[in-house]
Amino acid sequence: MIRIGSWAATIWAALSVTAQDVVVVRKGLAEKATIDLAGLAVGGGPPTVFMQVLRSDLDRSGWFRVAGGGAEFRVSGDVAEAGGQVTARLTLTDAGRGAVLLGRSYSGAAPQVRALAHRAADDIVKAVTGREGFASSRLVVVGNRTGRKELYICDSDGQNLVQLTQDRSISLYPRWGGADNEFITYTSYLRGYPAAWRIRVTTGERHMLAGFPGLNAGPALSPDGRAVALILSRDGNPELYVQSPPGGGFARVTRTPTAAESSPTWSPDGSQICYVSDESGKPQLYIVSRAGGPGRRVTSRGVENVAPDWGPDGRIVFATGGGSRFRLAVLDPSSLASTLIGFDDASYEDPSWARNGRHVACARVEGHRSAIWLIDTVSGERIPLLSGSGDWFSPDWTK
C-alpha cells in the first residue's frame, strides 16, 4: 500500500495558486530543463534507493537534466525509513520565480521504495510540463531465457522483472488492456496450436478467448475493455475479427480472401482498428472502422510496414523496412505523413508507445540478439532496458 498526500497544507495552497502556470512548457520539446536534487536529504538504505531511482527516472523522462547549483527547478525535502516504512516528503520549486509547484509526501513499505520514487518522478514531470510521465508504467515482454518463450513483467526502468507465465509452450504478442491494466491478452500454444488468451494480471486467472482450428492470434482489448480485436482463420483465411464482449461472439471485419491480416491495434477512441495486410503483395498498414467496411491503406513508402501501435495522442508508431532490418516510423493517420526515426544498423522492431505519447519501447536486434530498448522519439535518445539472459521481444507498455 502506497500512500500519497500533501505534507503541508500551506504547500497545497501554493500548488493550487500556481496551477495555471503548471501546464506551460517553457522550452522546446527536445530542450531539457535543469533540476537540482541536492536539497533532498536522504538516509542510508532504502532512502538511497529512492534517490537513485528518482534521479534516473528524471533523466529518462526526456524533460530534465539533473544538475547542481543554478538549476531551473529544485527538489527539496527528506526521505527517511522508520519501522520498515519509507516516507519521502518532497517540495518542487521553480527556482527562477521562487514558486512552489508541488508539495507531496509518499510513503510505503521499504520493498516498495522504487514504486514510490516512480510516482514522485511522474508527479514532478506533470507539475513542470503538464504532461504524463511514464516512470510508474510497466512493461510486459516476451523472454526466452528458460529455453521457451514466456511472458515477463518489469518496471519502466527494466527492474523488478517477474515471470508471468510458466507454460513451457510458446507465448507471444502480449498487450495490456482493461481498466487499470487489469488484463494482458496474448497468443499461446499452451494447447498445441495458436490460441488467443486473456490473463487477469493480479490473480493469474486465465481465459481462452478463441481456440478454433487454424490461427487465433494477436488479441488486443479495445480502450474500454469491452471488445477484442484479433486474427482468426476459422472461415478459411486469416482475417480481422472483433469479439464483443471478450469471450463472446465474433464479428468479421475484413474480407480479403487472397491476403493475410495481422497485428491489430485500436484507435484511442475505439472506433477504428489499424492492422497489417499483404493485400498489395507486401505487408502494409491499413485502417478500418471496427464495424467493418473497406480497409484504407495508410502507408505507401517502404517495402514492408508492420507492427503498428496506435498511441494516446492519435499517432501510430510502426516498423518499416524489410528482410532483417527495420526502423521505427511515426504516422499521423489524418495527414498520412510519416516520420522516420533512424539510428544505426541495428533492426528496431515491435514498438509500443508509453502513455506520454513520446517514448517508445521496442525490440532492438543486433547480431541476431534481441533486447528491449527505450527510444525518445523527440530527442532520439535511446537506452537499453532489458538485455542479456536470452533474448527479449514484443514489449507493451501499460496504458
Place this chain on the structure above:
Amino acid sequence: MRGTKALWVGMLAAALAVTGGCRSKPKTGGTDSSLNPLGVAPTGVGVGELGMAGAEPFAGTELRGRFQPVYFAYDSAAIADAERSKIEAVADSMRANPARRLVIEGHCDERGSNEYNLALGERRALAIRAYLVGLGVPADRIQTKSFGEEQPAAMGHNEEAWRLNRRGEFVIVE
C-alpha cells in the same frame, strides 16, 4: 455457432461439387500468381472458402516425417510447380487411408515481422490444404497450424537456412 456450422457444411458441399470429387491432378498452370495468388489450380478450391469453425482442433498421437516438406518463396504462400508432386503424394495416402486426419504446419524464415509471419505461415498451410481438397481429400480431415518463425528447421542466418525454413510440414494425427 450452429449457423456457422451449417454455412461450413454448405461451403464444403459446394467445394466438392466444384471438384466433382475428382481424382485427377489439378491443372498445373505454372506459378503465375495473377490467376490465383495461392497457386491453387483453377479446378481446385481457393483458400478463403473452406472454413474450420465448426470443428474442434484435432488431438491425438502425432506422426511426423512421413511426407516431404513443401517449400515456399520469400513472403509468398504460392505453391511452386516443383513442390506439387509432394502434395499429390500426401493426397494419395489420404485417399488410401480414409480415417486418417492431417495437420499442416506452416512455417516462415526469421526475416520480417514475427506477428505477420504467423499469418503468412497460416496462409502457406491453408494453400496446401486447399490443394489437397482440390485433389479430392475431404476438407474436414485437414486442419492447419501456423508456427510463424518460431520453429525453424535450420538454425543459420542465411538463405541456405531460410530456404529450408519457409515450409509446410505434414503431421498425421491418429
